[in-house]
Amino acid sequence: MASFIDVKNLTKRYGDYFALNDVSVEVAEGEFLALLGPSGCGKTTLLRSIAGFIGSIGGEISIDGRPMRNLPPNRRPVNTVFQNYALFPHMTVVENVAYGPRRNGEGRRAAVEHAERSLSTVGMLEFKARYPAQLSGGQQQRVALARAIANRPKVLLLDEPLGALDLKLRKQMQIELKALQQSLGMTFVFVTHDQEEALVMADRIAVMEAGRIVQIGTGEEIYHKPATRYVADFIGDANLIAARVTAEGTLETEGKGLSLPVRHNASPETKVTYLIRPEAISVSPAARAASDDVIDLKAVTTDIVFVGNATRVYVEARGEKLVCQFPSSERAADFERGQTVHVSWHRDNGQVLAR
């Protein structure tokens, strides 16, 4: 992978607090990278340091082979879509979008033509004479996007641009943004705290925690092979069971000492977390045919929740609370609260994570 954006050992501290702690990441040309994490994890700081807004920072950033050190924001080949859009209130839509080309030395007419092309890309051309205050949130978002791509930057940085939109519009914009990114062939770095958004749009996801990148990979990799308990918890729903490795190397739960046959390489006498995804657990009224590969537990249902496309069954088995999920198209009405059932999963679906 030829890296287009190369971030090396980036560190930013405020007193004793590390906003970024030795962060290194490489982004390929035309890639869509999502920086995912809760607020305060450093994802926005990382984005802003690529844009050039963060001073006195340790480490190196280069874009397309050019080191960015000491380069002010206006001389970097990146543009940003800001979280609050930051549209200029005293300018019309077309002036906002033409601002970049104009400041970069284009004549008034060329800049306006440029802006109009950008606006039609995002379907906002008919609103060009309006002022930002006369637009809805979704329309402002599109204008902010048009303004940011009007300069044809090599890299587009997006700081939670969909955060202020309602769910339906957000989902629609996710698909549109992804399509736009592919048609422009631009490199996108996208900050979000919404794991679903990251999964829908990004080629790769960098999960951040306390100023560090804890895992980077495709959505599938991060969902199926989370590096830590934190990542497993952050991406998707997860049953996380506190467990320990015995002296013999087998795994048992900390609660009632339920032994879990699983392949792992954790060292004996350590505390670990056992992960099993809700959709990997099947619930049935009767026990499954016993085998070495299947874990089967007797359980009591505590709650059954219908969430539309899926049904979640909460059970308690040997002192462990588990959640199981199956598509709503499968026998939803079979279970009721307080029923004794069997939960089972293939042992290869379970994983052992560092605590």
Next chain:
Amino acid sequence: MRIRNFWAAILIALPLAFMAAFFLVPFLVTVTASLQTADGAWTLANYKKIVADSYYPGIFYTTFKLSLISTIVSFLIGYPIAYYIVNMVESRSARRVCYVLVIMPLFTSNIVRSFGWLILLGRQGLVNQAMVAMGIIDRPVPILFTETAIVIGLAYILVPFMVLTISSVLQTIDRSLVEASLDLGSSRLATFLHITLPLSLPGVIAGSLIVFTLAVSAYVVPAIMSGGRVVVMAMPIFDNYATLFDFNFGAALAVGLLIVTLILIALYLLFIERRGRSQIARQS
């Protein structure tokens, strides 16, 4: 929670009553007096006297010229200060200290302040001595008792009003707009000219109106700084009331000053409005 109509009426009535008693009534008394002779007969003679020869129009001209220059000087000094306090001073307490420093000149009496300037600006004063010492001028130049002295004295007390009004507007400008401008490839200077300055114009307009009206009605500063050698409108008004006891003509001068000031302000606002609209028209 909505305030009940009764209490709302009382809340509005109190300041209204105050304004009526201490502004409206004296104002109407003045207007009435300006339209009467000393005997109480109705007449326009007082106003005719103002425009009879070039003496009073000349004073009007001097007054508005000096007020305009003082306003511009206050803007040129006040804007950078306001910008500095809002955008460059990071800590809150330091910003507070800056504001206190800015309004410090207003803490001392007008008269004391002006006499202070007399000492500084005199022929043997600090300013002249410093300029001679630095070789800027060969020998002391007359500053005191000139129009320049009045402008210096006025700008000195009016800058705080400019700083406070402009900084209150500058504070409301979202910093992400400046970042967005830089991000789009704009230099710092272009960002200031295209984003910060236009967005702070309401503060500049409000500040210049306050400063201009205060400058027009100033009496003590022009009187002391010019030593009576430059006459502004407040002086004949004061003289007519206090020394000549010609209340009717004094009132006519005061009303005349008010009317001309209002006309100038109206023209100023109209000009700004027109410019704003033509800009919008041009861009769409």
